Amino acid sequence: MISKFLYGIILALMVTSISAQEINYGEMPVSDYKKPQEYILKEVNVIGIKYLDENILVNLSGLVIGKEIVIPGDDITKAIQKLWDQGLFSDAKIYVSKIDKDSVSLEFFLQERHRLSELEIIGLKKAKESDIREKLELKRGMQVTENLINKSERIIKKYLYDKKYLNSVIDIVQSDDTVAGLNNVKLKIHIEKGEKVKIKEINVHGNTVFADSKIKRAMKETKQVDINFFKGSKYVDEEYENDKKLIISKYNSEGYRDAEIIIDSVYEVSPKRIAIDLHISEGNQYFFRNIDWVGNTKYTSAGLGRVLKVKKGDPYDTELLYARLNIDEDAVSGLYLDEGFLFFNATPIIMKVETDSVDIQMRITEGERFSLNKVIIRGNTKTNEHIVRRELRTKPGKLFSKSEIIRSQRDLSQLGYFDPEQFGIDPININQAEGLVDLEYSLVEKSTDQLEVSGGWGNNMFVGTLGLRFSNFSARSVFKKGAWRPVPSGDGQTLSLRAQTNGQYYSAYSASFVEPWLGGKKPVSLSVSAYYTIQKKTNYLFEAGSEYMKIFGASVGIGKRLKKPDDYFTLSNSLGYQRYDMNEWDYFIFQNGTSNNISLTTTLSRNSTDQVIYPRMGSSFSLTLQLTPPYSLFKGDDFWKMSGDEIIALDARNQEIDDNNAGLPSGTIADARTKTTILDVENAEKYKWIEYHKWKYKGAWYLKIWKDLVLATNTEFGYLGYYNEDVGYSPFGKFELGGDGMSGYSLYGVDNISLRGYENSSLTPRNANGMKLGNVYEKINFELRYPVSLKPQATIYVLGFVEAGNAWSDMDNFNPFNIRRSAGVGLRAFLPMFGLLGIDWGYGFDEIPNAPGAGGSQFHFVIGQQF
Numbered sequence: 001m002i003s004k005f006l007y008g009i010i011l012a013l014m015v016t017s018i019s020a021q022e023i024n025y026g027e028m029p030v031s032d033y034k035k036p037q038e039y040i041l042k043e044v045n046v047i048g049i050k051y052l053d054e055n056i057l058v059n060l061s062g063l064v065i066g067k068e069i070v071i072p073g074d075d076i077t078k079a080i081q082k083l084w085d086q087g088l089f090s091d092a093k094i095y096v097s098k099i100d101k102d103s104v105s106l107e108f109f110l111q112e113r114h115r116l117s118e119l120e121i122i123g124l125k126k127a128k129e130s131d132i133r134e135k136l137e138l139k140r141g142m143q144v145t146e147n148l149i150n151k152s153e154r155i156i157k158k159y160l161y162d163k164k165y166l167n168s169v170i171d172i173v174q175s176d177d178t179v180a181g182l183n184n185v186k187l188k189i190h191i192e193k194g195e196k197v198k199i200k201e202i203n204v205h206g207n208t209v210f211a212d213s214k215i216k217r218a219m220k221e222t223k224q225v226d227i228n229f230f231k232g233s234k235y236v237d238e239e240y241e242n243d244k245k246l247i248i249s250k251y252n253s254e255g256y257r258d259a260e261i262i263i264d265s266v267y268e269v270s271p272k273r274i275a276i277d278l279h280i281s282e283g284n285q286y287f288f289r290n291i292d293w294v295g296n297t298k299y300t301s302a303g304l305g306r307v308l309k310v311k312k313g314d315p316y317d318t319e320l321l322y323a324r325l326n327i328d329e330d331a332v333s334g335l336y337l338d339e340g341f342l343f344f345n346a347t348p349i350i351m352k353v354e355t356d357s358v359d360i361q362m363r364i365t366e367g368e369r370f371s372l373n374k375v376i377i378r379g380n381t382k383t384n385e386h387i388v389r390r391e392l393r394t395k396p397g398k399l400f401s402k403s404e405i406i407r408s409q410r411d412l413s414q415l416g417y418f419d420p421e422q423f424g425i426d427p428i429n430i431n432q433a434e435g436l437v438d439l440e441y442s443l444v445e446k447s448t449d450q451l452e453v454s455g456g457w458g459n460n461m462f463v464g465t466l467g468l469r470f471s472n473f474s475a476r477s478v479f480k481k482g483a484w485r486p487v488p489s490g491d492g493q494t495l496s497l498r499a500q501t502n503g504q505y506y507s508a509y510s511a512s513f514v515e516p517w518l519g520g521k522k523p524v525s526l527s528v529s530a531y532y533t534i535q536k537k538t539n540y541l542f543e544a545g546s547e548y549m550k551i552f553g554a555s556v557g558i559g560k561r562l563k564k565p566d567d568y569f570t571l572s573n574s575l576g577y578q579r580y581d582m583n584e585w586d587y588f589i590f591q592n593g594t595s596n597n598i599s600l601t602t603t604l605s606r607n608s609t610d611q612v613i614y615p616r617m618g619s620s621f622s623l624t625l626q627l628t629p630p631y632s633l634f635k636g637d638d639f640w641k642m643s644g645d646e647i648i649a650l651d652a653r654n655q656e657i658d659d660n661n662a663g664l665p666s667g668t669i670a671d672a673r674t675k676t677t678i679l680d681v682e683n684a685e686k687y688k689w690i691e692y693h694k695w696k697y698k699g700a701w702y703l704k705i706w707k708d709l710v711l712a713t714n715t716e717f718g719y720l721g722y723y724n725e726d727v728g729y730s731p732f733g734k735f736e737l738g739g740d741g742m743s744g745y746s747l748y749g750v751d752n753i754s755l756r757g758y759e760n761s762s763l764t765p766r767n768a769n770g771m772k773l774g775n776v777y778e779k780i781n782f783e784l785r786y787p788v789s790l791k792p793q794a795t796i797y798v799l800g801f802v803e804a805g806n807a808w809s810d811m812d813n814f815n816p817f818n819i820r821r822s823a824g825v826g827l828r829a830f831l832p833m834f835g836l837l838g839i840d841w842g843y844g845f846d847e848i849p850n851a852p853g854a855g856g857s858q859f860h861f862v863i864g865q866q867f
Contacts, residue, residue, distance in 0.1 A: 036070050039104035045097065046108045050183065052088065057108065060086060061094075071096065071104060088113060088143065114144040116187060117180035123191035128163075132156055144174065144185055156191065164196040164234045166274075198233040199224045200273035206280040209256065215278075218250045219243035222276070235266065235274055244278075251282060255315030257358075258283030286316040289357035295364035299335060304362070307332050316358045321348055325362075333402075340369035340399035342427065342437060370400045373429070373436040379443035383417050383472060384490040390517060391415065394439055400427070405439070412443070413611040415492065417472055419444045419792040420611045446792035447832035448472050449487070452498070467498040469835070475515075492516055508533040523561040527574065530554040537584075547584035553577065557601075568608045574601045580732060584674060589731045589771070592676065593684030597732065601626040609702060613795045613830050614787060616710050621699035626733075630723040631689045638726070640686035642678055650681060692730040695719045708790070714781040718751065719811065721775075729810075735774040737807040738763040740860040753777060754860070755805045756842030757822025762854035765809045776814050779805030795830040801842070820846045820855070828862070838862035 041063060046054040058065075061079040069075040076094055083092045091111035098105040119138050121129045135155050142148070153170045160168040169192040177184040202224045204212045216224070221239035244261055251259035263279040289312055293301040308324050325346045326333045336344035345365040352359040375396055377388050391411040393404035405425055413420040424442030431437070452467035470487050473495040477488035494514040501507045512529035530553065537547040557574030561567060578597040585591055602625050609618035632639070642650070654675045697717045705711055718735050722728055734750045738761050741754030750772070755763060764774040781803035788796040804819040824842030831837065840862065844855025 036073050038068050038070055038102075039099070040102055041065055041067055041069050041106065042098075042100070042103040043105045044108060045105070046110060048091075048108075048110045049112055052110075052112065057083065057110070061108070063106070069104070083108070083110065112143070112183060114174070114185040115183055116140060116142045116144050117177040117184040118186040120186065120188045121191065122188060123193065132159055135159060138187070144187065149174075152189070156189070160191075160193050162234070162236060163193075164198060165193040166197040166235065167194040168192060169194070195272050197235065197272055197274055199235055200269055200275050202276045202278065204278050204280065206262075207282065209254065209282050209285075210250065215247055215250070215280075218246050220246060224276075225273075235276075240266075240276075247278070247280070249319060251280075253315070253317045253319060255285040255287055255317065256283050257286050257316055257318070284356060286353070286356050286358050288312055288314045288316055288360065289354075290351075290359040291362065292351075292360070293362045293364060295366065296362075298339065298341070298366055304332055304335075307335060318348075321360075336366065337400070337402035338404070340371060340401070340435075341366050342370040342400050342430070343367035368432065368435050370430070370435050370437045372396050372398055372400060372439055373431070374438040376428075376438060376440040377443065378440065379418075380445065382445045382490055383415075383492070384474075386520075387415075387490065387492045388412065388441070388443070390520075390523075392441075400437055400439075408441075410608075410610055412441075414607070414609075416612045417445060417448055417492075419446045421790050422792075444792065449489075450832070450835040452835060464502070465498070465500045468496070470495045475513075504536060506533075506535045518558075525557075525559040525572070527557040527559070528555070548582070549585045550579075550581040552579045555601075566606075569604065569606045572603045572605075575599075576601060578732075590680050590683030590687060592674075592680060593688065595687050595690050595732065597628065597690045599626050599628045609700075614708075614710075614785070614790060614797060615702045615712075616704045616708065617702055619699070619701045622697070624694075624696040626692075626694040626696075628691045628693075629689075631691050632724040632727050640682045642682055642685075646681075647678060650676060650678065686727060687731055690730050690732060691723055691727065692733060693721045693723070694733055695721070705784075708787050710785045712781075712783040712785060714779075714783070716753070716777070716779040716805075718753070718777050719775070721811075729773075729775050734764075734772060735777040735807055736761040736764045736772060737774060737777050737779070737805060738854070739858075740862065750774070753779060753805070753807075755779060755803060755820065755822065756801065756824055756826075756840050756860050757803075757844030757855060757858050758820065758842075758848070759851070759854045759858065762848055762851050763805065763820055764807050765813075766850075773809040774807040775810055777805065777807040778816060778819070779803065780819075792832070795828075797828050799826045799828065800824070801826065801840075820844065820848070822855075826860075826862075836862065 043065065044058050044061075044063060046057055049057070061082055063069065063075065063079050080092060080094055083089065089110050089112060091109070093109040095107055095109070096104060097107040116138060117140060119133070119136075121132060124132065132155075136152055138148075138152065149172050153172060156170050157168060171190040173188045173190065174185045175188070177186050199222065202216055202219075202222070204215050207215060210218075220243060222235065222243040223233050225233040244264065247261065248259055259280065259282050261278055262281045263277075265277045267275055267277075269275050288310055291305065291308070291310065291312075293304055296304060307330065310321060310324055324331055325348070332346060333344055343365070344367060347363045347365075349361045349363055350358060351361045372394055373396060375389075375392065375394055377385055380388055392408045393411075394401070394408055398404075409423055409425060412418055412423070422442075422444040424440075426440050426442070427437045428440050429438040448471035450467070450469040450471070452465055452469070470489065471494050472489045472491070473493040474483070474488040474491035475493055475495075476491065477483035480488065493516070494512070496510070496512045498510045499508070508531065510529065510531035512527065514528075515526045516523065518524045518526045531551075532553075533549075533551040535549050553576065555574050555576035557572055559570055559572030562569040562571055576597075576599050578599075580595040580597070582590070582594075583592055603622055605620070605622035607618075607620040609615035609620055657675055695718065697715070699715045701713045703711045703713075720729060720733055720735070722730070732750070735753055736750045737753045738755050738758040740756070740760065741752045752761070761772065764772045766772055781801060783799050783801045785797050785799045788798060800823075802821070802823045804821040806815075806819045808814045822842045822844045824840055826838055826840035828836060828838040838861070840860045842858050842860060844858065846855055848854040
């Protein structure tokens with residue numbers, strides 16, 4: 001009977017089944033467990049699944065069609081285990097569906113885990129609920145597993161913990177979703193966040209070296225309740241543990257190498273408050289004594305000591321020592337890494353501790369020098385490779401150099417074509433036998449072309465602007481088929497087109513082109529520009545009259561990158577021509593006539609900023625001198641004075657006009673000519689060829705204070721001088737200070753300088769006739785900036801500023817301490833398509849003579865410029 005039972009076991013399911021479901025054994029083929037047989041696997045069918053791919057599941061099981069398997073045997077057991085290990089199923093079975101001689105067909109029965117159909121969060125306000133949904137990342141159709149439930153609870157707990165809710169209760173309930181169909185469940189998350197818990201007090205014991213306040217300040221995140229609005233009081237385990245390490249680091253930095261927190265406790269003092277007790281053992285203070293170097297052959301011990309900048313008698317600070325060896329820009333490791341010692345290592349070893357002194361031995365492993373084999377560039381999907389390579393200091397065959405890599409990264413960032421936040425530079429394929437290494441630059445292109453469509457109010461008029469700027473243009477591809485996508489690009493050239501208009505009242509058109517590497521061999525730039533402006537007067541009905549000023553200008557310039565004093569310097573020279581045509585234009589010292597301006601402009605500049613849009617470090621400055629020929633030195637005294645005959649002829653002309661119009665009814669004009677004064681004629685002759693020398697200075701410094709918080713300091717100065725005192729100042733090229741700076745465009749032949757908190761041009765001195773006389777100005781500005789987003793799609797940062805400046809009629813009146821002050825806040829957004837946009841609110845603190853209300857609260861809009 002027993003023997004018959006053992007030999008008669010029916011194998012309806014040839015498997016180790018994980019779950020306990022009933023199988024109809026009577027309908028399955030039979031097999032004997034004591035007599036395993038080999039079969040050829042003919043086919044595998046999968047049933048019970050809805051979302052997963054059958055072929056992938058068969059592959060995951062390890063079973064292969066056409067291969068031999070043993071039934072019963074480990075093949076089936078292992079297949080079950082592999083499917084179960086995926087964590088995708090609540091039930092998994094394998095059974096024989098058919099045996100045909102030496103072939104066998106199997107059937108997988110798999111029950112998928114529940115899928116999420118709906119998520120409901122109960123107990124939180126909308127804002128916090130939205131935050132939690134974003135952190136959970138639970139999507140419809142996701143598998144609901146025990147691990148997912150536990151992970152969700154941990155995420156919610158941590159979120160509330162960080163918000164000072166230390167005693168929250170989370171309950172996650174599953175329920176079948178009969179509407180969504182089989183295997184779908186709803187999740188309801190019930191949240192009781194409880195009361196906020198803050199740190200009432202932090203008590204420090206055993207400290208004599210540092211006051212309690214200094215120790216508490218060393219803790220960056222763990223703060224007790226006080227009036228600090230910028231750092232709230234909250235307790236987070238992980239941050240508290242880090243803050244305890246910071247306390248010990250503070251002691252270590254002063255030489256207390258044995259300092260430790262021997263006991264600490266966190267305890268509840270009320271339902272909403274906790275307290276922290278810290279018991280510190282400070283130990284003794286230690287100092288560096290002797291620092292010896294071993295293993296160094298490239299540099300002398302004395303030379304390395306000078307670079308280390310750690311002297312005998314300095315407090316024993318291991319963090320400082322490590323930074324001076326490896327981290328700082330001028331660290332010891334930089335000496336070696338700049339000379340190809342890729343595997344340089346310096347290990348400080350304590351050789352002796354005696355009373356309060358520590359002797360250190362620096363054990364140097366210099367290693368072999370490495371040269372660059374290949375320099376690989378990836379990610380330049382738009383910019384041609386030769387444009388990238390010409391900016392690199394790292395060339396195949398040169399020694400590996402850390403400083404050259406950093407400088408190459410900076411120069412690539414200055415191009416503005418790549419996202420500086422996603423730069424990747426990695427040494428790869430290191431061949432130690434030959435001393436070669438490949439260097440790979442990973443770049444991410446960003447959009448640089450800009451479209452400016454804007455309208456603004458300034459100088460008592462509304463001006464609409466349409467501008468196009470292509471910053472990575474390719475002139476040589478203009479006639480290539482397929483290059484217009486949408487414009488030829490990739491060669492690093494800049495093409496700008498701009499038009500502004502106020503209808504009949506004002507129109508301005510400009511075009512410019514810049515080739516940064518003329519000839520492609522050296523960093524010598526060529527720039528060409530031209531512009532045309534016309535402005536007319538209007539009557540009380542805003543109809544344009546016959547009075548106008550027309551300005552035509554063109555320039556060509558050459559710039560060169562210098563090698564001395566260092567290669568951050570550039571020198572550029574340009575030759576420009578401007579022509580001013582005026583008819584009854586009474587904004588200048590003369591109203592009728594033509595003025596010509598031929599000038600040579602030289603600019604010496606230096607720019608070491610780390611990137612263009614949001615610099616965190618470095619500086620930039622420029623000193624510009626613009627000169628015209630001193631025409632008056634080659635002419636006689638009072639060359640502009642009219643002769644007696646000329647005065648007689650002018651009087652006759654004016655009399656003729658009066659005679660022609662005499663006796664006519666009011667408003668009727670027979671002779672439309674305008675009478676001209678002697679002064680007007682003489683001024684037109686005096687300024688027919690404009691002469692001046694113009695000096696401008698701009699400087700900016702950037703300091704990274706904390707993380708991405710940056711202090712930007714800007715200074716400016718300008719002076720418009722003359723050669724001949726009798727001729728005096730040029731009527732053109734003056735400085736107008738105040739307001740938003742009119743986004744950089746010139747309406748009346750002047751330089752518009754912004755100073756927020758005041759109305760446009762309100763800080764410019766005027767004469768009794770209201771004529772602006774800004775021949776000297778200065779400005780200083782401090783901005784504290786912090787980024788909201790540094791993504792290539794949009795660089796956004798907020799700022800707070802204080803600034804001051806003023807303008808004067810001449811150097812005799814110049815007083816650098818007589819300045820107008822303002823402060824305010826603002827927002828900047830750099831959008832690749834539109835350039836820099838922003839809004840500022842500023843408050844001007846000083847009253848402006850003869851301009852009540854020019855200061856005070858002012859809003860300013862920014863388009864395409866930085867203050």
